[in-house]
Amino acid sequence: MLSHFSAVLLFALFISVVFGITQRAQPRMMVRFGAYCFVLFVGSVIVISWLMWLIKH
Numbered sequence: 001m002l003s004h005f006s007a008v009l010l011f012a013l014f015i016s017v018v019f020g021i022t023q024r025a026q027p028r029m030m031v032r033f034g035a036y037c038f039v040l041f042v043g044s045v046i047v048i049s050w051l052m053w054l055i056k057h
Contacts (some may be wrong), residue, residue, distance in 0.1 A: 005045075012041035 002010070020034025 007044065012038050012045075016041065034037050 016034040016038035019037045020030040020032075024030045024033045
């Protein structure tokens with residue numbers, strides 16, 4: 001059973017791999033763009049979750 005956060009990490013990993021492969025031509029740029037997308041996905045989830053917590057309280 002996955003927690004919400006681990007499900008988000010798994011989703012971000014898969015989407016970042018797809019974005020890296022489809023959006024860049026060179027392998028090095030694929031990896032860099034995929035890592036960049038992963039950091040943005042996870043970072044935005046953390047920020048949005050804190051905002052939702054603040055709204056609730």
